[in-house]
Amino acid sequence: MLHNIKDNYITSVNNYIKNFDDKSFRKLAGKDFKSWPDPLEETWRLSRLGSLSRKKIEPISLDAQEPIMSKLNVVGSNTIKFINGAFRKDMSSNLPKGVSLIELNESESVTFLSKIKNSNLKNHPSANASLSCTPSIVKLSVDKNAKIEELLEIHFEGGVESSSVHPVLFVELNENSSLSIIERFNHTGSLIMPLQLIEIKDYASLNSIKVFDDSHESYNLAAHCIIMSHKSLLNSFSLIKGSQFTRSETHAYLNGTNAKLNLNGVYISGNKQHHDLTTAIYHNVEECISKQIVRGVLGGESTGVFQGKVKVAPNAQKTDGQQMSKAILISDKASANAKPELEIYADDVVCAHGATVGELDDDQLFYLNSRGISKDKARLILIKAFLLDIISESVEETLHDFIFNEAQSALSSILKNEIEEFV
Amino acid sequence: MSLLEIKNACLKLDNKNILNGVSLSINSGEVHAIMGPNGSGKSTLSYMLSGRDGYELESGEILLDGQSLSDMSADERARSGLFLAFQYPVELPGVGAMSFLREAVNSRRKFIGQEEFDHLAFVKEARKEASKMFVKDEMLKRAVNVGFSGGEKKKFEILQMAMLKPKVSILDETDSGLDVDALKIVSDGVNAQRSDDNAIVVITHYQRLLDYIVPDFVHILSEGVIIKSGGPELALEVEKNGYAGMINAA
Ligand SMILES: Nc1ncnc2c1ncn2[C@@H]1O[C@H](COP(=O)(O)OP(=O)(O)O)[C@@H](O)[C@H]1O
Numbered sequence: 279m280l281h282n283i284k285d286n287y288i289t290s291v292n293n294y295i296k297n298f299d300d301k302s303f304r305k306l307a308g309k310d311f312k313s314w315p316d317p318l319e320e321t322w323r324l325s326r327l328g329s330l331s332r333k334k335i336e337p338i339s340l341d342a343q344e345p346i347m348s349k350l351n352v353v354g355s356n357t358i359k360f361i362n363g364a365f366r367k368d369m370s371s372n373l374p375k376g377v378s379l380i381e382l383n384e385s386e387s388v389t390f391l392s393k394i395k396n397s398n399l400k401n402h403p404s405a406n407a408s409l410s411c412t413p414s415i416v417k418l419s420v421d422k423n424a425k426i427e428e429l430l431e432i433h434f435e436g437g438v439e440s441s442s443v444h445p446v447l448f449v450e451l452n453e454n455s456s457l458s459i460i461e462r463f464n465h466t467g468s469l470i471m472p473l474q475l476i477e478i479k480d481y482a483s484l485n486s487i488k489v490f491d492d493s494h495e496s497y498n499l500a501a502h503c504i505i506m507s508h509k510s511l512l513n514s515f516s517l518i519k520g521s522q523f524t525r526s527e528t529h530a531y532l533n534g535t536n537a538k539l540n541l542n543g544v545y546i547s548g549n550k551q552h553h554d555l556t557t558a559i560y561h562n563v564e565e566c567i568s569k570q571i572v573r574g575v576l577g578g579e580s581t582g583v584f585q586g587k588v589k590v591a592p593n594a595q596k597t598d599g600q601q602m603s604k605a606i607l608i609s610d611k612a613s614a615n616a617k618p619e620l621e622i623y624a625d626d627v628v629c630a631h632g633a634t635v636g637e638l639d640d641d642q643l644f645y646l647n648s649r650g651i652s653k654d655k656a657r658l659i660l661i662k663a664f665l666l667d668i669i670s671e672s673v674e675e676t677l678h679d680f681i682f683n684e685a686q687s688a689l690s691s692i693l694k695n696e697i698e699e700f701v
Numbered sequence: 702m703s704l705l706e707i708k709n710a711c712l713k714l715d716n717k718n719i720l721n722g723v724s725l726s727i728n729s730g731e732v733h734a735i736m737g738p739n740g741s742g743k744s745t746l747s748y749m750l751s752g753r754d755g756y757e758l759e760s761g762e763i764l765l766d767g768q769s770l771s772d773m774s775a776d777e778r779a780r781s782g783l784f785l786a787f788q789y790p791v792e793l794p795g796v797g798a799m800s801f802l803r804e805a806v807n808s809r810r811k812f813i814g815q816e817e818f819d820h821l822a823f824v825k826e827a828r829k830e831a832s833k834m835f836v837k838d839e840m841l842k843r844a845v846n847v848g849f850s851g852g853e854k855k856k857f858e859i860l861q862m863a864m865l866k867p868k869v870s871i872l873d874e875t876d877s878g879l880d881v882d883a884l885k886i887v888s889d890g891v892n893a894q895r896s897d898d899n900a901i902v903v904i905t906h907y908q909r910l911l912d913y914i915v916p917d918f919v920h921i922l923s924e925g926v927i928i929k930s931g932g933p934e935l936a937l938e939v940e941k942n943g944y945a946g947m948i949n950a951a
């Protein structure tokens with residue numbers, strides 16, 4: 279079934295890059311783009327692209343019409359906009375001192391490409407298609423020692439039916455810098471293929487929030503490569519709620535000692551939505567910490583996937599790797615899959631993982647009922663608490679309400695169908 | 702008419718007979734103690750009374766204020782004035798203690814036709830009641846029972862009882878896990894609720910609690926039946942001779 283998308287889409291990507299010379303990074307990327315993941319390939323087994331393959335999709339034309347912009351209530355102090363995958367300086371605000379944003383030139387783009395090709399994203403469809411088709415690779419860089427107080431907000435919008443959208447972003451935090459960003463995906467197109475490289479140098483720290491809220495006919499195949507150095511810190515939280523199919527795949531390389539990664543996520547799925555958080559964390563050196571909490575709430579006939587691999591290299595002693603995933607099914611027809619995977623080659627490590635898929639806890643429900651709280655209300659309280667708990671743990675306090683409201687709006691729409699007395 | 706009437710209650714769990722014809726009649730203003738060895742069915746009785754799913758009667762009847770409870774769900778029973786203080790209070794991560802209390806109190810008040818508390822009025826009321834129970838304000842800011850000590854959990858149960866003003870309260874091993882100081886506070890809290898308009902059922906394994914909450918009647922439960930009833934002196938007999946003698950004699 280995937281032959282369709284393979285044949286049609288790869289041909290159209292090739293047509294798109296025909297105009298570039300042979301040495302262009304686009305052509306280099308396109309050369310590797312020979313096939314889409316085989317549905318039997320292990321990491322794609324639970325997230326099949328079959329329905330996507332029945333669509334005829336072409337890379338969005340650079341002179342595609344301006345989309346009708348969604349009205350997002352901005353929470354950040356500075357806004358950066360990507361429309362149809364292209365950075366729009368004219369619609370973005372000025373950046374705080376210490377932050378720069380540039381579009382990479384040809385040779386810088388080739389360097390960027392080789393970093394991606396050296397990572398396990400090398401065969402990811404978004405890596406290949408987006409490097410081939412992106413309008414430009416945009417680099418957001420924070421100067422050495424710069425501590426940015428302002429929250430940067432990045433909007434990814436636009437999209438036209440039957441088109442693919444290719445924002446490519448390189449976030450670089452130089453030594454001892456810090457930054458908080460919130461990224462929001464609100465496309466109306468059919469296939470969104472964001473590609474990101476995030477490099478956090480020694481002693482630098484990044485707080486990153488992503489809200490995937492593309493329209494219901496969309497597919498989002500986000501791919502992230504994270505490279506962390508000595509004593510760097512990344513707090514990352516993703517909320518997946520939109521689209522009919524979103525898979526956010528992240529490969530994080532802990533390459534400097536004492537790096538610390540918190541990689542948390544929530545998905546809220548209803549109707550026939552399919553949401554997938556796939557992560558791989560590579561502990562390559564000693565004394566790094568990675569913590570992961572993933573939670574899902576699934577209603578309707580939705581499906582959820584969490585795949586989390588933690589790989590500890592032979593010399594990565596004193597690694598601390600923790601992973602917990604929990605999905606709650608609130609309808610009989612929803613289902614979730616969790617696939618934790620530990621590959622440990624060092625001996626002095628603390629690694630734990632746990633994955634549960636189930637319904638709400640009977641003891642908790644009864645406790646609430648025994649206090650006069652109705653069954654439906656009790657379910658609602660517990661589902662909200664399940665999410666509030668992880669949101670308050672993962673997100674800086676000033677953004678709790680915002681993220682909780684974002685989660686709540688998705689919950690409302692899926693609970694309306696499940697809980698009669700929904701309020 | 703008695704406030705709570707249990708008539709020949711029989712109940713099976715997993716096809717095993719757990720309650721084998723419990724009958725009990727409790728009037729307003731009374732405190733009854735139900736004592737029994739571990740596994741005698743005390744918690745099962747309390748779950749059955751409060752309407753937990755899976756604890757439906759096989760036969761028999763329960764009446765609260767003359768009204769049959771058999772068709773009422775747990776939340777309806779609670780709103781009608783039945784309260785269970787849990788042997789093992791349940792942790793609710795992410796559910797703030799204050800908003801939980803308010804939700805519970807308002808659903809009861811709404812049911813009995815009283816005005817619901819708004820947020821501010823409620824916080825004031827809750828703090829007042831909490832201080833009587835030596836429950837710190839800070840505890841009400843935490844999630845329900847999460848990170849509470851054994852004593853704090855039991856105090857929080859009795860705080861809920863004080864705020865819900867139930868007609869019948871069932872206290873399941875409220876003394877377990879309490880040191881003497883906490884036992885005193887919790888017992889004082891319960892005693893403060895005693896009135897001519899309500900009744901309290903104290904379930905306990907040990908006589909100790911009954912020094913603090915002095916019952917009017919004591920019942921001994923063994924293998925799902927009440928084998929003996931009497932006054933407070935019965936508890937002392939248990940303390941002296943253990944359950945075994947009593948059970949053998951029955
Ligand atoms: N869910 C259950 N399924 C089957 N048997 C149960 C269940 N819960 C409790 N029991 C059994 O019922 C009996 C009474 O238990 P319980 O009411 O908890 O006793 P107590 O509170 O007096 O210690 C025990 O033998 C216990 O093993």
Ligand SMILES: [Mg+2]
Nearest residue numbers: 743744788874
């Ligand atoms: Mg018990």
